[in-house]
Amino acid sequence: MNKKRVLIVDDEEDMRFLVCMYLENSGFECLQAENGEEALELVKQTKVDLILLDIMMPNLDGFALCERIRALSDVPIIFLTARGDEWDKVKGLKLGGDDYVVKPFSPGELVARIEAVIRRSTYHNEHKADGLLSFEAMQIDEKGRRVVVEGKEVILTLKEFDLLLFLARHRGQVFSREELLMRIWGYDYTGNARTVDTHIKTLRLKLKEHGRFIKTVWGIGYKFEV
Amino acid sequence: MNKKRVLIVDDEEDMRFLVCMYLENSGFECLQAENGEEALELVKQTKVDLILLDIMMPNLDGFALCERIRALSDVPIIFLTARGDEWDKVKGLKLGGDDYVVKPFSPGELVARIEAVIRRSTYHNEHKADGLLSFEAMQIDEKGRRVVVEGKEVILTLKEFDLLLFLARHRGQVFSREELLMRIWGYDYTGNARTVDTHIKTLRLKLKEHGRFIKTVWGIGYKFEV
């Protein structure tokens, strides 16, 4: 297994440096960001396996940053927080595949939590393909890569299927062409964004839908809606 | 009906012992493992009908162990978990043929869940009918390693048979060449993925099928379909 890349977001340089040392000694690769903007850039431009996020930061605070990151990626996030008021807030959070760690923490504890979250998230990603996405007029068999619309099977190519699956999994959420390229084609893919349009076109054709599933959000991108 | 064998994986000895008592009173045969390594060994060396897996274990946690087991076998798994954060996480999981039970549980509930999972498990179904996989135009005798297509026996080589059997057992599911190599040739096999193609070729030839059983999923791999 290749090294997992952890992004450390904290405004205190000493803290970042310390945590970075711990993690690199434990076999992780580390990236650092001093503020939300830097963090977002890194998430956009590189593949990150996990984010360690200090909640108390000036300007863009941890919670806000979390939302922005979530718009880009499902990367798991571990919140770092001092015991006190913030702790209650985090406790009340809906933590998807995420976790939180209260300062001060021991190196060992942190590493253990990181490993657990990463394992869980890769497990989740791999097994998320186990199920059957079912809507009123459409069923998507992820394991068998089959799509059935109104009882009839529709044959899709790889990219068509991946695109449909991604949109369906995140139904209701709008994605720009660039985001779709990044998350379906891969973060390092460099290609024309209009390629997405072409696949949307063939998808719509094959699904015999007339704006029923894939909606165009003018000026932004596309989204899936029942 | 012969006794079903359940493997209990939990680091707490008391817990294992207690569950074991329950199950043996309910007519199951029990195996115990204290950690992931032991569990893997038992899965490799004996026939297990179901695994009861405590998620919170030191070292190799439940999710990671689950992955390792899945590389070896399709045996159904029931996750045991304490109510709390983990419970939410498991609840959000898409469990294939699997299930989860929240501690503390009543003996009756546990037994009922186990029986339900075993009943609906395809793994179990495929294995119980004295090892005979039967489709309309094809019968596969697992024990005798014989294949009959339209009433006529077809002689297959070892790899051909293993490949056909694996795909047939997981009908409808697409597998990449790499996955097939891992699960048929062995997880540590390092060889050319296109080797799979060659075996698919000879299989198709011998089965005299014209895209009837083994379907190519372009860009991904192969799957078995009635």
Next chain:
DNA sequence: AGAATTCTTCACGAATTTCTCACAATTATT
């Protein structure tokens, strides 16, 4: 050991998919 069978690798053409681009159609802005 030698023969026979099975397994694996390789390479090439064929088939399929993916991407790009130009232009038409649509929507928003001035």
Next chain:
DNA sequence: AATAATTGTGAGAAATTCGTGAAGAATTCT
């Protein structure tokens, strides 16, 4: 109403992937 920006679409080029035959290893059989 005209203009600009954005999206839809068709066609063809480019890239990828697959099927297949052949030939070299590896294994099993005699």
